[in-house]
Amino acid sequence: MxxxxxxxxxxxxxxxxxxxxxxxxxxxxxxxxxxxxxxxxxxxxxxxxxxxxxxxxxxxxxxxxxxxxxxxxxxxxxxxxxxxxxxxxxxxxxxxxxxxxxxxxxxxxxxxxxxxxPEPDMPWKASSTYEEVVALLKETEDKVKAASHIVVAGAGATGVELAGELGFEFGKTKEIILLSAGDKVLGGDIAAPAAANELKKLNVAIKYGAKVESTRPAAEGSGKTEVVLAGGETIATDLYLPTMGxxxxxxxxxxxxxxxxxxxxxxxxxxxxxxxxxxxxxxxxxxxxxxxxxxxxxxxxxxxxxxxxxxxxxxxxxxxxPVDILACAVGRSRGAGRMNSFRLPSLGVWLAKGRTLGLQMMGGYLDGGVA
Structure with a gap:
């Protein structure tokens, strides 16, 4: 049967x-x-x-x-x-x-x-149909291109990598801020200092102790978003990109x-x-x-x-x-990470992940090579 x-x-x-x-x-x-x-x-x-x-x-x-x-x-x-x-x-x-x-x-x-x-209009996960994902990617790309001030909220692995991509491409022409709820990125992982240092090289500003409470439209007609932090401080930005949770x-x-x-x-x-x-x-x-x-x-x-x-x-x-690995691409030429408690060199993370973000493995998933 x-x-x-x-x-x-x-x-x-x-x-x-x-x-x-x-x-x-x-x-x-x-x-x-x-x-x-x-x-x-x-x-x-x-x-x-x-x-x-x-x-x-x-x-x-x-x-x-x-x-x-x-x-x-x-x-x-x-x-x-x-x-x-x-x-x-x-x-x-x-x-x-x-x-x-x-x-x-x-x-x-x-x-x-x-x-x-948590936010349905972010493309970091495939939570909708193919057509919707494609439309969301294009919409986000257009917003990135038009913005002169960008806030990335959440300094976990996705937030660090996203800020790194933006900094690598636009660090000299756009203002990019990464908000970290804690006093270190990556939740205080031992790779955090290296990741923060790489982001600094890309002209990404990191704001620590910056937990997002809410967002709201700024003044009518401005097209900006106000990001409200836990302490009451607000940051007006052209583009708000949350990566939390x-x-x-x-x-x-x-x-x-x-x-x-x-x-x-x-x-x-x-x-x-x-x-x-x-x-x-x-x-x-x-x-x-x-x-x-x-x-x-x-x-x-x-x-x-x-x-x-x-x-x-x-x-x-x-x-x-067998080992606990954390690898974060930080832009298209650098990275930060560790294997257990051993910190990985930036070049090594770039070779393993940052160069292609793993796209060379995609074929193995499609044809079953990884299985």
Missing amino acids: SKTVLVLGGAYGGLHVAHALLKKQLKDVKVVLVTKNTHFYWNLASIRRIIPGQYKDEDILKPIEPALKRYPSTSYELIIGSAEAADFASKTVRVATATGDRTVAYDQLVLATGSRT LVPNTEYVPTQFLNENKTVKVDEFLRVLETTDVWAAGDVVSKPRAGFMITQKQAAAVAKNVELALADKAPLVAKGL
């Missing part, structure tokens, strides 16, 4: 799991991949795409369907839609598509729907399977607690934290455990990365 593996999410985690299972050519197993976006989005490079004259849409967005056509048509199905409600008891998921809702039954379920930015895409998951942060509760096998056939990887887990390399490792573990479950075998403990 045929079995169905339902994979929710077509980004780094979900596409990885789908490829890993399809490459095995498991007998009487069908993989159903549900994704809202028809294209695989290399969002790691979105910060460079919004710089005029750099990456094009087709560089960081590639269609998913051609990547699956290498497999027998009976072994997979691609559904363009979004998960609306999961029922773990009946082993079904209601999926909203352009032609209406559809209920999909499964034998094994993988949750890999990722996360989104992530919201897990888990609204379709029954609340008893979520923790206080709305991420999925899993065991050491990355199996959702109190289930036997539901697995999760990536930003919906955020354990130990959200991250590209962590997602890749988790996706491999989930794919293996799903394969074992289909064969009625016990799962394996999901192992984490």
Whole structure:
């Protein structure tokens, strides 16, 4: 009797799991991949795409369907839609598509729907359709080009990298300010001093202790935005680009399977607690934290455990990365990072990440090479 593996999410985690299972050519197993976006989005490079004259849409967005056509048509199905409600008891998921809702039954379920930015008009995550992502990238690029004063809020990895891209391109012609809620960038990581120093070289001003409370339109007709800080100070800017926080895409998951942060509760096998056939990887887990390399490792573990479950075998403990790595590109020629407690040289970070923002790996995700 045929079995169905339902994979929710077509980004780094979900596409990885789908490829890993399809490459095995498991007998009487069908993989159903549900994704809202028809294209695989290399969002790691979105910060460079919004710089005029750099990456094009087709560089960081590639269609998913051609990547699956290498497999027998009976072994997979691609559904363009979004998960609306999961029922773990009946082993079904209601999926909203352009032609209406559809209920999909499964034998094994993988949750890999990722996360989104709190602000819906930022392109750092693929939380909408292909057409909407492309429009948002172009809109942001146009705003960057027109602005003479830009505020980047949030000094985590995305904020530092975004400020670095802006500083590299416009540091001598536009005023660029990075707001850090704490007294150091990168949450005080040991790579923080190096990152701050690289940003300074690019003429990016860092304002510490600057937690954003709210934003509001400035004087009518000015076209500016007022950024209100926790202490009451306001900064008027032509363009406000927030990078703070992530919201897990888990609204379709029954609340008893979520923790206080709305991420999925899993065991050491990355199996959702109190289930036997539901697995999760990536930003919906955020354990130990959200991250590209962590997602890749988790996706491999989930794919293996799903394969074992289909064969009625016990799962394996999901192992984490052998080392803890943080790498931040700071512009198109420098970087900052560390491996465990060892600080990485700027040139090394540039070679590993900053030069292409990982685009050379995109093909491996599309054709399943990483799986």
